[in-house]
Every structure is written in C-alpha cells, then in structure tokens.
Amino acid sequence: MKHDEMESLQLDRLRNTVGAVYEHVEFYRKKFEESGIVPADIKGLNDIAKLPFTNKQDFRDHYPFGLFAVPQEEIVRIHGSSGTSGKPTVVGYTLDDIKVWTEVVARSIVAAGGEKSDTFHNSYGYGLFTGGIGLHYGAEALGMAVVPMSGGNTDRQIMMIEDLKPRGICGTPSYMLNIAEKMKEAGIDPRQSSMEYGIFGAESWSEEMRIKIEQTFNLKAVDIYGLSEIIGPGVSVECHEAQDGLHVQEDHFYVEVINPETLQQVAEGEEGELVFTSLTKRALPVIRYRTGDISSISREICKCGRTTTRMSRVKGRIDDMMIIRGVNVFPSEVERVLLKVESLVPHYQIRLVRTEAMDNVELHVEVDTNLYETIAEDLTDTRAIQLKIEIQRSIKSACLISMDVVLNSPKTLPRSVGKAIRIVDLRNKNVVGV
Missing domain, CATH: 3.40.50.12780 (ANL, N-terminal domain)
Known part of the structure; x- marks a missing residue:
C-alpha cells in the first residue's frame, strides 16, 4: 500500500477508535476532558499528539475490566501479563x-x-x-x-x-x-x-x-x-x-x-x-x-x-537500563560483547550487589567445557584470569564502564525456558529486569 493510502486508512480508523473509547471507556473520557479534547478534534494523524498517554499502571488501576469498551458478553478470550502484587495486566478480545x-x-x-x-x-x-x-x-x-x-x-x-x-x-x-x-x-x-x-x-x-x-x-x-x-x-x-x-x-x-x-x-x-x-x-x-x-x-x-x-x-x-557511575547501559549492549568472546557460552547474568555502602555490578559469565577441562577446572588458572581481563577490557571499550567479572563453571548459570532473567538485584534480593 502506498504511504498516502495507508495514512488515509489509519486516520479513518484512528477517528473511529477515539470515538469508541470516548463513548464507552470512562477512563479515556475523563482523560480527554481533562485535556480539553473531543473526538472531533482529530482531523489529521498529527493530531494524535493531542491525545493523552496510557501506561501499564492504568491497566493495574482499572483491573480487571475497567478499560474494556464492549459488554462482557462480547468477550471471547482473556489473557494477562505478569504484574506486581500477584495481579496480572488483564486484556480481552472479541x-x-x-x-x-x-x-x-x-x-x-x-x-x-x-x-x-x-x-x-x-x-x-x-x-x-x-x-x-x-x-x-x-x-x-x-x-x-x-x-x-x-x-x-x-x-x-x-x-x-x-x-x-x-x-x-x-x-x-x-x-x-x-x-x-x-x-x-x-x-x-x-x-x-x-x-x-x-x-x-x-x-x-x-x-x-x-x-x-x-x-x-x-x-x-x-x-x-x-x-x-x-x-x-x-x-x-x-x-x-x-x-x-x-x-x-x-x-x-x-x-x-x-x-x-x-x-x-x-x-x-x-x-x-x-x-x-x-x-x-x-x-x-x-x-x-x-x-x-x-x-x-x-x-x-x-x-x-x-x-x-x-x-x-x-x-x-x-526500566532495564542500568546507570553505572553515570553511564547508561542496557543488558543487550553487554550481550553483544560477551557473544564475541571465545571460551564463553551464551548464558550470563548481571547482578547488582551492595558492598558496604557502595553499589556494584557483577557480571557473571560461564566458561565453556573445553576451556574448563584445559585449565583442570581451576578458575584461578592464569588463562582464566587472562580471560577475565579480556572481558573487562571489552566491556570497558564498548560500554564505557567497568564491571567485576565472575567466571562460573559450565552449566551453573540459570537456563531459560521462557524469558531470560538478565538482571538480578541482590541489594534487596529482588529481580528487577528480564
């Protein structure tokens, strides 16, 4: 579809959607009124910038069905994502x-x-x-x-x-x-x-x-x-x-x-x-x-x-972004470095720890079986120490921050059967990122 044709279709559908939520969802009607907006104000796609934002907390505040725009008898499926306090974010489908x-x-x-x-x-x-x-x-x-x-x-x-x-x-x-x-x-x-x-x-x-x-x-x-x-x-x-x-x-x-x-x-x-x-x-x-x-x-x-x-x-x-000594770092940036390092398997975990009054970052990586056997299962071997130094230098060069690297023996870090947990906050013993 040509770009102008797509924009025309999007505008028609956007106006219909805005009208539907204004009429059927109290949350949106109040948000629109607070912003001084009515559906007729949406005359072009650029007018979407006039509309209020929605966030995950809004779903939690209106749990379970407060944001639904149709009667319950029209709902044929309900799904949910993980949430705080044991309550999922509930979504419904006609x-x-x-x-x-x-x-x-x-x-x-x-x-x-x-x-x-x-x-x-x-x-x-x-x-x-x-x-x-x-x-x-x-x-x-x-x-x-x-x-x-x-x-x-x-x-x-x-x-x-x-x-x-x-x-x-x-x-x-x-x-x-x-x-x-x-x-x-x-x-x-x-x-x-x-x-x-x-x-x-x-x-x-x-x-x-x-x-x-x-x-x-x-x-x-x-x-x-x-x-x-x-x-x-x-x-x-x-x-x-x-x-x-x-x-x-x-x-x-x-x-x-x-x-x-x-x-x-x-x-x-x-x-x-x-x-x-x-x-x-x-x-x-x-x-x-x-x-x-x-x-x-x-x-x-x-x-x-x-x-x-x-x-x-x-x-x-x-919310996954780490601020380490003033530098913003995402787990994916660390991952890019680790997957280029030989003698490591592609499993890692970033642990936030507190040492005395200081917050520190430990990067836990896992050596492959070949290296582990070569160094006689001794992670204090000279070659293991050299590997740690290599990782630290690569992280410093790519991410502009220093991390404490901890080598782990094969098959000791958690394996994922779903979403991988990459960041673990051990300062309060809570998982803070996936």
Missing part, C-alpha cells in the same frame, strides 16, 4: 479481535519465510501469556501443521524436533540456545536439524545473539515484536529477505517514538520510547500506550518491497 490477531501473526510468519506446507514447532509458553496461543492461531490460519509444545521439557522438545522434522520454530532466543546445548549433550548436531527459519521474541536480543543462533542451527532467525496490551505477538516482524528492521502492521497499529522525559515525538531514525495506538481493536482499544521499549523507526521502503514503517530491534526497556 471474536473480531481474535481474527485481527490471527491475521497479523499469519502475515508475520509469511514474512519470516513460513509456508502453508510447513510443520511449525511452537515452544512459546501457552496460557495467559499471549506468545504460544498467538503464534498457534496464526500458523493454523496459514494451514500449517502446528506442534504445540509450549516451553520447558527440553528433552521432549528435542525428540519432537528430531521426529517431526519441523521447517519452522518459534520461542524465546535464550531458550533456543538452551535447546542447542541439550542437543549437543545428547550427541545431536543442531546444524543438521530440519529447521530452516525461527521466529524469536518476548525478550530483547542482540544482533550477535541472532548470529549465534543462525550459526548454531543453520537457520534464518527473525525478530517478532508484540505485547499483550496492544494485542500480543505480531505487532511487527522482520522479513527474512532483509532482516533489517521490523515491519509494523500499520493498518492495525499506529506507532510513534517519543523522548521519555519530554514526552515529545522524536525525529525519524532517533531512538526513544515506542508508543502504540490500536486502530482496529474492539474489546480493549488503547490510546498512545507507552511500551517502555527503546527503539527507532524508519519509513524507507525495505528491499523486500514492503512499504510499511519499520522499527529497529528493541535495544532494551527503560
């Missing part, structure tokens, strides 16, 4: 919403290289989490044979991959590396599997992680993005042709990037916080939802031929 969700996921799978005749292995978690069921419905709509494995039980995952020979797979990138490790332990070469493409998301991952997965499995790895508050997976996806930014499903979601401090839109190509407005959702339309994810957007036409706006790979979350 039958039309499910159809839209299914369509955008089906598009995403095709963009990733999927075909109707494929067997598709789904290792995303099923349940309240939107990942597993979201990919499942999209793949079924294409006519694929879906293997609904969910997460965990890695030995069984491997058996199904070996026996059913799927062409495609989906899951979190960290769990894919867990599967690869278990395959190698069982004497199976991941590069000899039937899988030709993988659709990975639900956590931030670096270009170096992509290269590691592609080299390990001999497949093409693409990034998929979504969040339950907007719809679930399928909001955007990389194409297998270019793997250069994620194509936003713009006919269903309007994307902005703002400065998280000034709340003003930033220029195209500039990093900031992603903000999404749903354009076709009926059960739970969302106006200018602040995702907390750091990215940028580009409207240049992709070499694959798709004309939709593309967002860059998510760099990290605002």
Whole structure:
C-alpha cells in the first residue's frame, strides 16, 4: 500500500477508535476532558499528539475490566501479563479481535519465510501469556501443521524436533540456545536439524545473539515484536529477505517514538520510547500506550518491497537500563560483547550487589567445557584470569564502564525456558529486569 493510502486508512480508523473509547471507556473520557479534547478534534494523524498517554499502571488501576469498551458478553478470550502484587495486566478480545490477531501473526510468519506446507514447532509458553496461543492461531490460519509444545521439557522438545522434522520454530532466543546445548549433550548436531527459519521474541536480543543462533542451527532467525496490551505477538516482524528492521502492521497499529522525559515525538531514525495506538481493536482499544521499549523507526521502503514503517530491534526497556557511575547501559549492549568472546557460552547474568555502602555490578559469565577441562577446572588458572581481563577490557571499550567479572563453571548459570532473567538485584534480593 502506498504511504498516502495507508495514512488515509489509519486516520479513518484512528477517528473511529477515539470515538469508541470516548463513548464507552470512562477512563479515556475523563482523560480527554481533562485535556480539553473531543473526538472531533482529530482531523489529521498529527493530531494524535493531542491525545493523552496510557501506561501499564492504568491497566493495574482499572483491573480487571475497567478499560474494556464492549459488554462482557462480547468477550471471547482473556489473557494477562505478569504484574506486581500477584495481579496480572488483564486484556480481552472479541471474536473480531481474535481474527485481527490471527491475521497479523499469519502475515508475520509469511514474512519470516513460513509456508502453508510447513510443520511449525511452537515452544512459546501457552496460557495467559499471549506468545504460544498467538503464534498457534496464526500458523493454523496459514494451514500449517502446528506442534504445540509450549516451553520447558527440553528433552521432549528435542525428540519432537528430531521426529517431526519441523521447517519452522518459534520461542524465546535464550531458550533456543538452551535447546542447542541439550542437543549437543545428547550427541545431536543442531546444524543438521530440519529447521530452516525461527521466529524469536518476548525478550530483547542482540544482533550477535541472532548470529549465534543462525550459526548454531543453520537457520534464518527473525525478530517478532508484540505485547499483550496492544494485542500480543505480531505487532511487527522482520522479513527474512532483509532482516533489517521490523515491519509494523500499520493498518492495525499506529506507532510513534517519543523522548521519555519530554514526552515529545522524536525525529525519524532517533531512538526513544515506542508508543502504540490500536486502530482496529474492539474489546480493549488503547490510546498512545507507552511500551517502555527503546527503539527507532524508519519509513524507507525495505528491499523486500514492503512499504510499511519499520522499527529497529528493541535495544532494551527503560526500566532495564542500568546507570553505572553515570553511564547508561542496557543488558543487550553487554550481550553483544560477551557473544564475541571465545571460551564463553551464551548464558550470563548481571547482578547488582551492595558492598558496604557502595553499589556494584557483577557480571557473571560461564566458561565453556573445553576451556574448563584445559585449565583442570581451576578458575584461578592464569588463562582464566587472562580471560577475565579480556572481558573487562571489552566491556570497558564498548560500554564505557567497568564491571567485576565472575567466571562460573559450565552449566551453573540459570537456563531459560521462557524469558531470560538478565538482571538480578541482590541489594534487596529482588529481580528487577528480564
């Protein structure tokens, strides 16, 4: 679709959405009134900047159904994401919403290289989490044979991959590396599997992680993005042709990037916080939802031929960003460095600790079996000490900060079966980032 045609469609759908939330959602009606806005004020897409923001706390404050825009009898599905105090962020879907969700996921799978005749292995978690069921419905709509494995039980995952020979797979990138490790332990070469493409998301991952997965499995790895508050997976996806930014499903979601401090839109190509407005959702339309994810957007036409706006790979979350001695650092930046260091496996953890009155950062990494055996399992060996120095220098050069590096023996750091926990705050013994 040409850009002007897309904008015309988006404006029509935006005006309909604004009218619906003003009429049916008390929260939005009050927010609009406080801002002195009525639906008729939305005359062009630029007028979206007049609308108030929505954030995760608004979902919590109106738990469970306070933001729904349709009667309960029209709701056919409820999902939820993890929340504080044991309460999830609840989202609902009408039958039309499910159809839209299914369509955008089906598009995403095709963009990733999927075909109707494929067997598709789904290792995303099923349940309240939107990942597993979201990919499942999209793949079924294409006519694929879906293997609904969910997460965990890695030995069984491997058996199904070996026996059913799927062409495609989906899951979190960290769990894919867990599967690869278990395959190698069982004497199976991941590069000899039937899988030709993988659709990975639900956590931030670096270009170096992509290269590691592609080299390990001999497949093409693409990034998929979504969040339950907007719809679930399928909001955007990389194409297998270019793997250069994620194509936003713009006919269903309007994307902005703002400065998280000034709340003003930033220029195209500039990093900031992603903000999404749903354009076709009926059960739970969302106006200018602040995702907390750091990215940028580009409207240049992709070499694959798709004309939709593309967002860059998510760099990290605002609440994941660490400020270390005045320097802002995201876990993904640390990951890029570690995956280039030989003798390390791709599992790590950043631990925030307090030493006397000072806050410090410990970077826990794991050496591979070859090095461990070479140094006779002695992590104080000269070669181990040299490895620590190499890591510290690389982190200092790339991230401009110093970290205390702690070497761990093989298979001692946690393995992920879902979203990887990268930051652990041991100052208060609380997990602060995923």
